[in-house]
Amino acid sequence: MKSCAMLVLLAAALLPVGSVRAAQADHVAATHAWIRLLPGDLPAAGYVTLQNNDCNVATLIAARSKTYASVMLHQSTQETDGMSSMVMVEHLKIPAHGAISLAPASYHLMLQQAAYPLKIGDNVEITLDFADGSQLPVRFLVQPANAVDAN
Ligand SMILES: [Cu+2]
Numbered sequence: 001m002k003s004c005a006m007l008v009l010l011a012a013a014l015l016p017v018g019s020v021r022a023a024q025a026d027h028v029a030a031t032h033a034w035i036r037l038l039p040g041d042l043p044a045a046g047y048v049t050l051q052n053n054d055c056n057v058a059t060l061i062a063a064r065s066k067t068y069a070s071v072m073l074h075q076s077t078q079e080t081d082g083m084s085s086m087v088m089v090e091h092l093k094i095p096a097h098g099a100i101s102l103a104p105a106s107y108h109l110m111l112q113q114a115a116y117p118l119k120i121g122d123n124v125e126i127t128l129d130f131a132d133g134s135q136l137p138v139r140f141l142v143q144p145a146n147a148v149d150a151n
Pocket residue numbers: 074075086108109110
């Protein structure tokens with residue numbers, strides 16, 4: 001897109017000489033970040049909407065947290081027999097100036113091996129890693145099993 005290219009050139013011209021791109025993923029905004037807590041040892045699921053404000057595709061490649069030893073990117077799929085299952089997702093592309101939602105029955109972060117027993121209302125920080133080396137720490141609000149969104 002022409003307007004995008006011009007913006008990039010302008011941004012480059014305004015940067016001080018010798019500066020490098022910050023490790024923080026400022027071009028991606030996270031909203032509606034919440035965790036569905038399930039009873040017992042059942043894995044929790046993390047949901048978030050990611051808006052890409054950049055001219056380039058942003059590719060989510062991993063997520064990690066101090067609170068959960070295991071964080072995986074999954075996609076729920078509906079089988080023809082009506083049963084749902086999950087598959088691992090290698091990476092998730094957010095279109096330029098577009099958004100994707102990790103939401104129930106779709107993409108989610110599979111959260112396992114919590115470091116401590118989580119309660120409703122807790123905040124959990126999960127860091128999202130992107131293919132360009134940038135990262136985005138996001139605070140997720142812990143919600144009960146019957147919740148449908150963060151707010
Ligand atoms: Cu899963």
